[in-house]
Amino acid sequence: MYDAIVVGLGPAGSTAAYTLAKAGLKVLGIDKARFPRYKSCGGCISTKIERILDFSIADAIEQTVYGATFTYKSERAMDIVSGRAVGHNVMRNTFDTLLLAKAKEAGAEVVEGVRVTGAADNGSSVSVTTADGRSFTGRVLVGADGASGVIGRELFGLNPKEAAVSITAEVPYDRVKTDYGRKLFIDFGGIPYGYAWIFPKKEFLSVGIAGDAIKVGGRIKEYFNSFAGTHAALKGLNLDERIGWTVPIYYDGAAPSVKGRVLLIGDTGHLVDPFLGEGIFYAIRTAKAAAEAIIDTMMGSTKVDLAPYQAWLEKEIYPEFKAAGRLSDLVYNHPRLWYSILEKDPDIMQRFYNVIRGEEDSDSFYNWVYGKIRSKPWKVIRRWIDSRFLPV
Ligand SMILES: Cc1cc2nc3c(=O)[nH]c(=O)nc-3n(C[C@H](O)[C@H](O)[C@H](O)COP(=O)(O)OP(=O)(O)OC[C@H]3O[C@@H](n4cnc5c(N)ncnc54)[C@H](O)[C@@H]3O)c2cc1C
Missing domain, CATH: 3.50.50.60 (FAD/NAD(P)-binding domain)
Structure with missing residues (x-):
């Protein structure tokens, strides 16, 4: 026993x-x-992990990242990088x-x-x-x-259907011309209710895409191929060794x-x-x-x-996830507008990095962003007009 x-x-x-x-x-x-x-995983762990482990994971870290290059449908690249680490890639x-x-x-x-x-x-x-x-x-x-x-x-x-669907491939770094350095790469707009990514490790780039299972509607391979076919560093590479997996959000x-x-x-x-x-x-x-x-x-x-564990989830975890869900609705239902707002106000992402680091909670971040948008509706209209110039 x-x-x-x-x-x-x-x-x-x-x-x-x-x-x-x-x-x-x-x-x-x-x-x-x-x-x-x-x-199958991007393998990026936010730095807040260090607060909860009582041993070092340094031996497994392949790259520490300080921010990301963002694109919208592989165009309009913008770097938003911080002086402090955001995550560790493993x-x-x-x-x-x-x-x-x-x-x-x-x-x-x-x-x-x-x-x-x-x-x-x-x-x-x-x-x-x-x-x-x-x-x-x-x-x-x-x-x-x-x-x-x-x-x-x-x-x-x-x-299991209440999940995101995904595809990932590990691409040997030496097959790619671009040096991703200490940044993640994140693309918005290329898949319904999700994003595509490239996370650099020591020998591999973890390339992937994920989106809401229902909205993607069985077309995950198509979205992956489209991302891999338009992203400059991946064009022409053979990415046949790929794996599909669900993310049970x-x-x-x-x-x-x-x-x-x-x-x-x-x-x-x-x-x-x-x-x-x-x-x-x-x-x-x-x-x-x-x-x-x-x-x-x-x-x-x-x-x-075991009820105290459920009580802990309800107090500490579900509110965070509910706020993250509201943020998802804002960003993934309006990716073009979101990207345009981010281009004009990259400090939004700098502040979000604090959420990833565990220095601010998702709820207060969401309320801040939402408040910002509501207080200056004319700015949002301007960004919406700007966003019309992004790829459809
Ligand atoms: C494409 C993709 C990208 C992701 N990127 C990130 C990221 O960058 N950062 C991040 O934080 N999270 C990411 N995630 C999520 C992350 O991978 C998972 O949340 C994480 O692995 C959860 O850990 P776990 O131990 O709960 O489950 P798992 O890591 O899935 O471990 C489950 C274990 O159970 C075993 N198992 C399964 N069935 C049985 C069985 N019947 N009997 C015995 N053993 C069994 C499996 O072999 C496995 O070892 C990503 C997920 C996906 C799919």
């Missing part, structure tokens, strides 16, 4: 296993993959392996290369079955098996992440920022909070009560 069984050992699962094992609990982590394993195979090593070091028992096929909450315990015919029993179950995992779908009825009305002896963290609980699609930070943050709730209940009484 384990104190906790963690299904999935990405950033969320490994962090939960690490935190629980460090507190002296008997933990089992199971992942269908063997690490290092590839994960390759997920290295980064996730580092987190898993920390969990093992802390004493978590780990099974790699074995798929979990089913799980149940039996009232007084939880059980998990695996594809190789084994079964494990524990006091609580942590669902961390990501966007397409079994725990969220089977035990919580989460809807937070949506209003998502089911709670706690049920009896089971809780969900990271992508499994749709705990991804809906504006940027940033999920690594939130996977780690929600894993830590969930682990702390488990530790509290195990140390405190014989009755398992």
Whole structure:
């Protein structure tokens, strides 16, 4: 009997296993993959990660970035760069392996290369079955098996369609003429309700595009090809090795992440920022909070009560995501107008970098931007007229 069984050992699962094992609990982590394993991802982690980890991730950082070059449909490039770092770019195979090593070091028992096929909450315990015919029993179950995992779908009825769809490709840097330096590259307007990106690493450029699943309507490959075909540095390259994946962004009305002896963290609980699609930070943050709730209940009484984790999500995370959702509506429903506003007022992005750094919350940023727009409607009309000159 384990104190906790963690299904999935990405950033969320490994962090939960690490935190629980460090507190002296008997933990089992199971992942269908063997690490290092590839994960389709831009791999940009906002610098606020440094505030919540109690160990260094420096060995996994391939590039620290200070801002971005923005374009609208690959035109009208504009650099908005800060004197202070905004994010760290990692390759997920290295980064996730580092987190898993920390969990093992802390004493978590780990099974790699074995798929979990089913799980149940039996009232007084939880059980998990695996594809190789084994079964494990524990006091609580942590669902961390990501966007397409079994725990969220089977035990919580989460809807995998409430997500963004994406395509990514890793392009060896030496095949590209442009030096992206210490900047991200972000393109607006090339996909409904989303954006395209190029994130530089040491040896690769992570190239990708993501947009709202319903609005994209099955045309994700078309949007990716169009971006890759018009972006100067990618033109003519063979980007056939690409991967499609879903980004399970937070949506209003998502089911709670706690049920009896089971809780969900990271992508499994749709705990991804809906504006940027940033999920690594939130996977780690929600894993830590969930682990702390488990530790509290195990140390405190014989009755398992995971409700404090749900209360924490409602207080600390959902309001942030709701504000990010409002920001998404503003930006992605009107990308041309947004781009035109940004061209005239790049300080908006400089201030948004503070949100990424965790120095300001999304709600106050949204209210500031919205207030700015409302207080000077004639300026917005002028920007709207300017935006007519951007590519349709
Ligand atoms: C195209 C794209 C770009 C992104 N870019 C960024 C970015 O730049 N920055 C950012 O912060 N976020 C980004 N994200 C989001 C980020 O990748 C996720 O939010 C993050 O990986 C969540 O971590 P996790 O541990 O919850 O899930 P995952 O990393 O998905 O880990 C889940 C683990 O569960 C395992 N698993 C699945 N099913 C089973 C099973 N049945 N049995 C056992 N194990 C199982 C998997 O093998 C995997 O290791 C991006 C996502 C996509 C798709």
